[in-house]
Amino acid sequence: MKVAVIGTGYVGLVVGAALAHSGNDVICVDIDEEKIQGLRKGRIPIYEPGLEPLVKENVASGRLTFSTDLDQAVRASRVLFIAVGTPPGEDGSADLKHVLKVAQGIGRSMDGERIVITKSTVPVGTAARVRAAIEAETVHPVHVCSNPEFLKEGAALDDFMKPDRIILGVDDPEVARELQELFQPFLRTGNQVLTMDVASAEITKYAANAMLATRISFMNMIAGLCERTGADVGKVRMGVGSDNRIGASFLFPGIGYGGSCFPKDVKALIRTLAEADVDPGILEAVESVNEAAKRFVLETVIREFGSDLEGRRFAVWGLSFKPNTDDMREAPSLVTIRGILERGGTVAAHDPAAMEEAERHYLGDSVDYTATNYDALEGADALLIHTEWHPYRHPDFQRIRDSMRGNLVVDGRNLYSAHRMEATGFRYHSVGRLPVGTHAPPLLTPSQGAS
Secondary structure, three states, rough: OOEEEEEEOOHHHHHHOOOOOOOOEEEOOOHHHHHOOOOOOOOOOOOOOOHHHHHHHHHHHOOOOEEOOHHHHHHHHOOEOOOOOOOOOOOEEEOHHHHHHHHHHHHHHHHEEEEEEEEEOOOHHHHHHHHHHOHHHHHHHHOEEEEOOOOOOOOOOHHHOOOOOEEEEEHHHHHHHHHHHHHHHHOOOOEEEEEHHHHHHOOOOOOHHHHHHOOOOOOHHHHHHHHHHHOOHHHHHHHHOOOOOOOOOOOOOOOOHHHHHHHHHHHHHHHHHOOOOOOOOOHHHHHHHHHHOOOOOHHHHHHHHHHOOOOOOEEEOOOOOOOOOOOOOOOHHHHHHHHHHHHHEEEEEEEEEEOOHHHHHHHHOOEEEEEEEHHHOOOOOEEEEEEHHHOOOOHHHHHHHHOOOEEEEEOOOOOHHHHHHHOOOOOOOOOOOEOOOOOOOOOOOOOHOOO
C-alpha cells in the first residue's frame, strides 16, 4: 500500500519505518528541510532503541523516503497519517493548529479519494474538524479516521509491531477493512483490532494515558503515607499489585511521570472534561500529586543542606524522564537541577543518552556533563538519582563512597537496598521508605495518625 506519514517526530518516524518494514511504500513528510536531509543520510534526531537501523534498512530498500513536498506525497499515497505535534496551549488544551494546517494542505493537494488518519493525540471532535478543513479545499471524497498511538518511549518499535491492540475509529466498513489489511502484519500473534466510532477512539487514547498517570500518582500518594508512618512502600506495592483486579503495572513509586505524553494529555483531558461540564477533580489531583513528586529530590537536598547551597556540588545520575530515551520534556531532573542552581549549588550530571538534549535546555555553566556516571561523583556532597538506567542499578558502591566528598544518596527510583546502602556508610533517602544513616524517625507514628 502507498502511505504518507506527515510529521517526522517521535510517532511519525516509528510509524513510517514500521509500515515500510512490513512492505508498504512510505513517504515521511516534514517542513524542516535540515531534518529531512539528515534523515535521508540516516541521521535520526531522537534516541529510540532499534529505530536507526530500521530506518536505514528501509531507506536502502527504497520502501522509505523522506520529503518536504506535501503535495507530491498526498498525490502519491492512498492512506495519509497526520502525526504532527499537539503541544499544550496556555489553558492546557491541545493546540491543533499544526494538525489543521496539514489538513488544509491535504485538501489542496488531493486528486482523488483518500483515507486520512489522525495519529496525533487529539481531543474528541478533532476528526470532524479535520474533515471540515479538508472538505473546504477539495471536491474529492475523504474518509477521516482515528488510529491513536500507544507507543512507550524506549519500547516504541515493539509496541507498534507487537501491539496489545489496535484501535480504529472508522465510520465506513469498507475503509475499516482496508485499514485492517494495512495493519494485518502486526496482528500475527492474535492481538485484536478494536473498531469503533471515531469519537470513542479519540477518547480512548486520553482515557488510557490518564488512567496510567492516575496509577502513578496514586502510588506516590501512598508512598507519602508510608514515609510518615514507617511503612515500606515496596511491600505495600507488592500487596496491592498481587490483586488480580489491580495488577502491578505502573504502581512503582518514584519522582513522578514526565515526557511528551502523560503531562500534556492529562492537562488536555482536564480541559476537555471542564468544557463538557464534567468534574475533572480526579485528574486535577493526579496532576497535583505528580508536581509534588517531582520535588522530592530537591526538597530532600534542602532538608539535608539548607536552602543556601553555595559551595555544594551534586552528582546527578539520569536526565531523561525515563530510561531508553533522550526525552527530557517535563523530566524531574530539570526540577532538581534548576532548584540547586537557583540556590547557588553546582551540578555534575550524567545520562547514557540525553547529554546533548540536556545542553539544549541551557541549564548554564554551573552544570558539568561527565563522560561516565562515576566521573560525576568527584567531590560531590550528594548523589541524586533520577532515572533508572540499567548501568545505575548495580554500581560499585564502594567506588561511589570513595569518590564522593559527602555520603548522601537521594534515590528517586528506589534502585537500592537500604541495608546495603547503610552498610556501605551512606545516608540514604528513597521514596516511601524510611531513610537510613540519618536516625530519622517517621514523621507520624501510627498512634498519632489515629488520634
